[in-house]
Amino acid sequence: VPSSPLADRALAIAGTLDHPVDDCFYLALAELEGGQLVTADRRLRTKTTGTPLGVLIRLLGETRSRSTPA
Numbered sequence: 001v002p003s004s005p006l007a008d009r010a011l012a013i014a015g016t017l018d019h020p021v022d023d024c025f026y027l028a029l030a031e032l033e034g035g036q037l038v039t040a041d042r043r044l045r046t047k048t049t050g051t052p053l054g055v056l057i058r059l060l061g062e063t064r065s066r067s068t069p070a
Contacts, residue, residue, distance in 0.1 A: 001029060017047045030056045 003010075009028040014021040023044055030037040031053070039045070040060040048054040 006032065013053065017044075017053075019044060019047055027053060027056060 003025055006025050006028040009031070010021055010024040013019075013024040013027055017024070023039075023041060026037050026039075027044075027048075029035075036056055036058050038058050038060055042059065045054075045057050045059055048057050
């Protein structure tokens with residue numbers, strides 16, 4: 001997936017979360033595609049908990065709850 005169309009959103013997410021932008025490209029892609037980012041990055045998961053972005057992240061090995069989108 002080309003990164004240039006995701007750059008503005010990834011930078012905005014990085015600024016909002018105070019998180020490295022490279023990880024936020026994956027989050028921007030998940031948001032754009034309506035999918036989820038599966039990651040082992042607990043810090044990113046913690047920073048998004050309670051935000052609209054929180055539903056886009058699932059920790060590696062975490063089972064889905066019924067309220068989590070597929």
